[in-house]
Every structure is written in C-alpha cells, then in structure tokens.
Amino acid sequence: MDAFYASVELLRYPELRGRPVVIGGGRRHQPEAVTDPVSGEVTRKFATLRGYAGRGVITTATYEARKFGLHSALGLMKAAALAPDAILLPVDFDAYRRYSRLFKQAVARIAPRIEDRGIDEIYLDLTDVQPPGADLPLPLAAGDATEGWGEGATEPESEIDAWWRARDVARALKDAVREATGLTCSIAVAPNKLLAKIASELDKPDGLTILRPDDVATRIWPLPPRRINGIGPKASAKLTALGVHTIGALAHADVAWLAEEFGRNYGAWLSRVAHGVDDREVVTESEPVSISRETTFERDLSARRDRAELSEIFTDLCESLARDLARKGYVGRTIGIKLRFDNFKTVTRDQTIAAATQDAQAIRRAAGECLKRVPLDRRIRLLGVRVGSLSPQRQAEDQPAGV
DNA sequence: TCTGGGGTCCTAGGACCC
C-alpha cells in the first residue's frame, strides 16, 4: 500500500490532500473540530510540527511531506526543524487495521494465495490466477504437459501469455483495492518474492511493474544493494566500504570473498540474491513465535527514584500482554523483558518456566525475576515484556460450559 | 535535536543428555 497510514488519514481528512502530512508521535495533537455557530459548518484545526517538543518518530509521511526530507523513523524534533508547517496526526492503529483487512479481503477474492507481510504489504502467488472476467479455463502451465495432449488438454500457456495474464490480474487487483478502500497500492509481478519486492518500489505510488527474468541485469543490477530485502544499514555500509555500490557489482563479486567478509551463510545468500535467485514459497499460513508489549517513557526513569511509576508501567505491560495472548489464543513458556537505557543501550533477559501461561500475574512474576538480573544503574528509557515459545491455547476442560 | 512498537531470524556459547 502507498504511504498506508497517511493515506488512510487522508480519507478521513480530505481537506489535507496535497499538503505535507506526517503520522506519529503521542496523543496530544488530535485535530480539533470547530463548529461555526452560524452556519454550523465544521472545520478542523490541525497541529503542525512547529514547536513540537517530545519523543517520537514519524511512522508515515505523505509524498508531499517526503519532498521536505520527512520520512518514517525520522525523529519528530528533527522533522519539525525541516518542515515546521507540516501537519502532524496521531496514529490510529484500529483504523489502519480495518483498512488492512478490507484491502486483503478485496485481494483474496481475486488471488487467494496470500502471504501476510504486515499491515500494509502482502505477497501473492499468481501462478494459477486468472484475471476476473476471463472465463477461459486456465491453460496448463508451460512445461506441465505430463497430463497428456489428449482431448480437452489445452496447449501450454506461453511465457509471454503468462506475463500478459499477470499484468491483467495486477490491474484487476489495483482496481479491487481502490474500490474496497479508496486507496492506491503499488504492485510488481516478478518471477519470485525477492524480485517482486524490489520491483514494487520502482514505480510508486499507484505503480504497476512487470519484471521478467531477463530484466534483472538492466533494471535490478544498477540499484544499490540496500534495496534488497535483507540487506539493511549495517550490511549496506560494509558493502559500500568494500567498494560494492550496486547489486550488479555484488553479483560479480567472488563468492569466497563475500563469505570471508560476511560469513559463509550470509555471503552465499548475498551472491544468490544479487543474481535474482530466490526459491522461497509464498507462505499462506504461519503461527506467531512471540508476542510482546513495550513502551518508551516520556522521560528517562530512575529505577530508584521512580520505582512506583516503573512498577505501575510494568504491571500495565504485563496485563496488556496477557490480554493480547488471550485474544489471540496463545500461551507461552518463555517470559522475557527488554530494557533500553538513556544511552540507548538495550538489554534483554528471559526465563523459561515450567508451564506455559497467559496469566498476567504469572508473567509479571517471571518478568520480575528477569528484571532482578539486570544492573539498574542508568536511567531507563524503555521497558518491554515478551512471551515466547508460544503454543495455541488448548480449550480448558474446566471452563464453564459455553466458553 | 536523538533514535517507536511489534515482530522474525540468525549466531554463539553453555548446559545437559546419550
């Protein structure tokens, strides 16, 4: 989806279209509705970034805001310095989750094999998908003629036809998403997930890209390695330092050398992805590994002086986490905490308990034990609680009937 | 002017077992 959170907000506040808008921060900047006493007309007063003082980062920036250098993960104080008149809206996850469901449902009616990649992104397996309206039977896939060429067997679909069909499917998907949500998305059709992901950023917003295997050298190789999903800031910086500035250069690099620099597994992986090789399936079902809650305080807290406040936050986190587990139907055996100090150093501790739980008090108890193992001599910026080693909650036999 | 919240996966060492 294109600038997903911001685009959802623009549906609600169409008067902000064309203006730089960012989503993020805390809760103290809700738009104020002002009703004209005479006409009854409602206008809204929006907060701008000007004078923003506090913690928080941009979650999403509209394309207009991006022209000012505003982008997700940018600190709001920095953003205010760059574009003081940009509009700041608070995040509304419930709204985004609703629109996420809507767009995924619309897609599923056309292409049901979906891999969820978060609130605003999915992979689709289009192998057997026909464009809506095409009532012809799907031809046998190229190279799949083993069923025989007897009566009724269609001629295998040619490579070219398959790409044309996929383009029609992609157009239909974009139409369906727009109709269901009023939102635009960018789609790439490619031979695998790796290439589809990179190609989906080539034409944004509201883009449609077809990338065939032969296009890798011309369209992918000139791009910086950072565009590859799995090459982040660290690996990218190291590649730059080694003089590898493009995916093409990475493809031509010696695998043994990459393995020396990055380790055997990651080195071999770098070489494969640079060549556009990726044989991962579209994974349509998965179970969560862990569920967590964390919060960054408005100011850094001292373990001694702010003990009461910390304790209350800690309890709240455990209770929220317990509710999340119950709502999603999981119990977990590994209870962990996360602390971030004023110097941004992060530590974690965890403990595996005998019986899986989703009980707030049991979580709080185990997490408290973990907390005792951390020296608390610095001010604390963030506290988190996590439950891992999850298993689906079994229906408790001792529950009252009807539960 | 510091840097959110919710996740996954990988690595690596040590305990422990057969």
Next chain:
DNA sequence: TCTGGGGTCCTAGGACCC
C-alpha cells in the same frame, strides 16, 4: 587419564523488516 560426537534446549545480542 586429559578429553568424541552427536543432539536439544536455553539464553543474549544483534540485524533486519513493516
């Protein structure tokens, strides 16, 4: 007497992604 070869589980940290 001086040291195996697997395997699994647990823990901590870090890179990376949306």
